[in-house]
Every structure is written in structure tokens, then in C-alpha cells.
Amino acid sequence: MDSAIVKNKSLLLYAGSLAVLMLLLKWLEYRLVIINYSFEIYIGSIALIFTLLGIWLALKLAKPKKEIIIIEKTVEVSGDRPFEINSAAIETMGLSKRELEVLQLMSNGLSNIEIAERLFVSLSTVKTHSSNLFQKMDVKRRTQAIEKAKSLNIIE
Amino acid sequence: MDSAIVKNKSLLLYAGSLAVLMLLLKWLEYRLVIINYSFEIYIGSIALIFTLLGIWLALKLAKPKKEIIIIEKTVEVSGDRPFEINSAAIETMGLSKRELEVLQLMSNGLSNIEIAERLFVSLSTVKTHSSNLFQKMDVKRRTQAIEKAKSLNIIE
């Protein structure tokens, strides 16, 4: 839409300039005819004027061609991973909140008794949780559970 | 340097074109004078030719103005770390080759018996290695050893 307007503007300007030039030339012609002045100068001036007109026109029309496009392609820098828990894996395994806590503390290197003290529950409770945990995760040992949990990103 | 050559080329082309046009005009002039043809057409053709010449000249000279600069600013992504073992930590702890193997297999979730089978040694040997391992690493359990080893980058 803008280009159309610009083109129209250019055309109007061109038309106007042409009209003015024609008048000028007509005046020059009569003047030259009357006083019988140098014909070559007349032609030369016409050539010069129209050359300049052409240059002006071309510059006017070729103006929007000088485009400068700067594309910044920035990719995120992952210095340290933010760690995003794999909720889907937890869901599919059916791990409960408490079981996850036990799993996390196991991964931190705590024994069952230490976990019990940390969570203010008995050793029996921790054992129950861990046992259910292993069944749900389909592992035999806490070390396997830790390995699997870390590879599945369900603990930190 | 290139722009200078281009300018020279353009000027040479311009000079050549001018010469040819002058000859053409001279020929036209004589022809028109002789047969006394329409003067307006003569002037018009001159105007047209020189307008076109001006346009051509302008486009030729204004050519380097249509610059398209594309700047791609790409930042490196550190997807997965290559993992570099911390030999210094292993040295300071005084861990032997075999102890490291046991530690690695522990971290993979293997039991002592499984480790023994994997390394073709007895369960006693694995127990000895693991026990010495814990003393050297100053930990009480295999889970602690795994945690510490991973944080110190001495195993994968």
C-alpha cells in the first residue's frame, strides 16, 4: 500500500516536472528560433536536463532498495541445568509424596534410621515406604532406585 | 579498490554510450534537416533517450547502495557435558584401580555379589574393597560413597 502511494507520488512529481520542463523547452525553442542561436547548445541542454531527470527519477524509485536487515539469532545458554522433575514418570510409577521424600533422602546417602529421624517417623514406616518404592520402581535395591531415579530425573 | 574499478568501468561505458548516441543524433539531425521531419519527435526522442541514459547511469552508480547486512549472533549451547574425571580427588583419597571399579559398579546399582561376579572375584574381596573404599572416602555407606563420588566427578 505504501509503495503504491510512493509510486503515485513519484509519478505525479514526474508529471509535474515534465510539464514545467515542456514549458521551459517551448520557451527556449521559440527564443532560439527567433534569435537563431546555437542548435547544439539547445540539444545539449535538453540532453543534460533529461539525463539529470533520469538520474533523479532512478534514485527516487530505487530508494527503498537500500535495506539493512539485522537478524540476531540468540540461543539460550545452559550453563547449569535448572533441573525439571519428570512428573510424568512419577505419575506412571504411582509414587506418592512420602515415597518420593524417602527416595530423595536415600539418594542423599542417608540410612533408613536417619531418614526416619529426618521425617519424624519410625524405622518401620521408612522400611514400608522403601519396600513399596522398590516394587513400584521395579528395582531390587536402593542403589538401583537411586540410579533409576536420577536417570529419569525424578529426584535432584 | 573494487569500487574504483567499477566507477572507471561505468565511466568508460558512459563515454562509449555517449559517443554512439552522438553519432546517432547527428545522423538523425541530418536526416531530419533534409526531409524536414517533425521537430517535436526529434526532441522527444532525445529526451527519452537521455532520460533512459540517466536512469541507467543512476542505477549503475547507485548499485552499491542496496546493501543487505545479515548479522547472525549465535551463542554456543553446552548440551551434555563431556564428563572429565577428577583425577586429583582420586589421588588425594588414595583410591586404587580396583576400588574405583567397585565404586563404579556400586553406583550402577549392583549388589556386592553381582560386583564379585562381574569382576571374577569372591564376595569377600568385594567386601574388603568396599570397606577400604569407605574408609578412604570417609563415608559410612555405599549410598554416601556414590553421592560423594558423583559430586566429586570421580565416577560417571
Added chain:
DNA sequence: ACAAAATTCAACCTAAAGTATGAATTAAAA
């Protein structure tokens, strides 16, 4: 309010992990 799931705990048992001591063999360093 009711049913299902989650959490808690106990008691008993087996398996595995971990400690301690002693010793034989092998590989590497002085």
C-alpha cells in the same frame, strides 16, 4: 458421607551390607 488411597506402625524374618582380623599372592617401586 463413603470408598479408596496414603500414611503410619509393629513384629518377625531373611538377605545383604559392612567391620575386623589374618593371611597369601602379585605387581610395582626403591
Added chain:
DNA sequence: TTTTAATTCATACTTTAGGTTGAATTTTGT
């Protein structure tokens, strides 16, 4: 070559881990 460190193994013991059953309580979703 001799000494030291590493590797290997056994035996006995203690501690922890893990499994099973059963049950009480709480939370949660319908």
C-alpha cells in the same frame, strides 16, 4: 633385590536393608 602397595580370599561377627503380614489412622476424591 627387597620392600611396599595392591589384590585376593576366608572366617566370624554386627549392623543395616529389605520383605511380609496385619492393622490403625488420616487424607483425598467422588
